[in-house]
Amino acid sequence: SQLAEENLWALSVHEGESVTVNCSYKTSITALQWYRQKSGEGPAQLILIRSNEREKRNGRLRATLDTSSQSSSLSITATRCEDTAVYFCAANYGNEKITFGAGTKLTIKP
Amino acid sequence: NSKVIQTPRYLVKGQGQKAKMRCIPEKGHPVVFWYQQNKNNEFKFLINFQNQEVLQQIDMTEKRFSAECPSNSPCSLEIQSSEAGDSALYLCASSPSGGNYAEQFFGPGTRLTVL
Numbered sequence A: 001s002q003l004a005e006e007n008l009w010a011l012s013v014h015e016g017e018s019v020t021v022n023c024s025y026k027t028s029i030t031a032l033q034w035y036r037q038k039s040g041e042g043p044a045q046l047i048l049i050r051s052n053e054r055e056k057r058n059g060r061l062r063a064t065l066d067t068s069s070q071s072s073s074l075s076i077t078a079t080r081c082e083d084t085a086v087y088f089c090a091a092n093y094g095n096e097k098i099t100f101g102a103g104t105k106l107t108i109k110p
Numbered sequence B: 001n002s003k004v005i006q007t008p009r010y011l012v013k014g015q016g017q018k019a020k021m022r023c024i025p026e027k028g029h030p031v032v033f034w035y036q037q038n039k040n041n042e043f044k045f046l047i048n049f050q051n052q053e054v055l056q057q058i059d060m061t062e063k064r065f066s067a068e069c070p071s072n073s074p075c076s077l078e079i080q081s082s083e084a085g086d087s088a089l090y091l092c093a094s095s096p097s098g099g100n101y102a103e104q105f106f107g108p109g110t111r112l113t114v115l
Helices: B059-063
Strands: A004-006 A010-014 A019-025 A031-037 A044-050 A055-058 A061-066 A071-076 A085-092 A098-100 A104-109 B005-007 B010-013 B019-024 B031-037 B043-050 B053-057 B065-068 B075-079 B088-095 B110-114
Touching (some): A010 A019, A019 A031, A019 A085, A019 A104, A031 A061, A044 A061, A071 A085, A098 B043, B019 B088, B019 B110, B031 B075, B043 B065, B075 B088
Parallel strands (some): A010 A104, B010 B110
Antiparallel strands (some): A019 A071, A031 A085, A055 A061, A061 A071, A085 A098, A085 A104, B005 B019, B031 B088, B043 B053, B065 B075, B088 B110
């Protein structure tokens, strides 16, 4: 079945540290997206990385894609308290829909 | 920042009651999605539209759920006879285009509680 899943349910780091969230997916994809959802808000897209790309950056964020291991990672450098959120990967399997993972809850401690 | 508007933000219904929620997509976005997000943060795709036409929907949507996106009116998702298991956050997202690479812009959601 189509699936995208983050590898850890929760992570916690101190402000200023770097953190990486990992994700794995099944079967081939056309693209992999990373979303962030803060409490009381809908998800917001952070990065979209296409299947023929290996890395994408957006400010303090860096996403990688490894199609051979069917995995992706999202790294955040110099974390801030406002980065506290649930981070989702979402896979595009080529049928208009995207399939979300269950999310990794990231807490940035002061 | 997303400009997708969802109303109401909170909805409380008794079992068997109708529950209706609305979504105004971002201006110029012809594609609209509805998702159900449960308390474990898991997403379930329900239905999507391009303009007023249904593109895809799951079986659940066909039975107790109905949705429409009429022209010049908000999109809506209605549960005909609410069940306790329908308690969730209902998210509407719009996209400027279909296809494999289109970003989805989400509203804040309608949190439905079925007592």
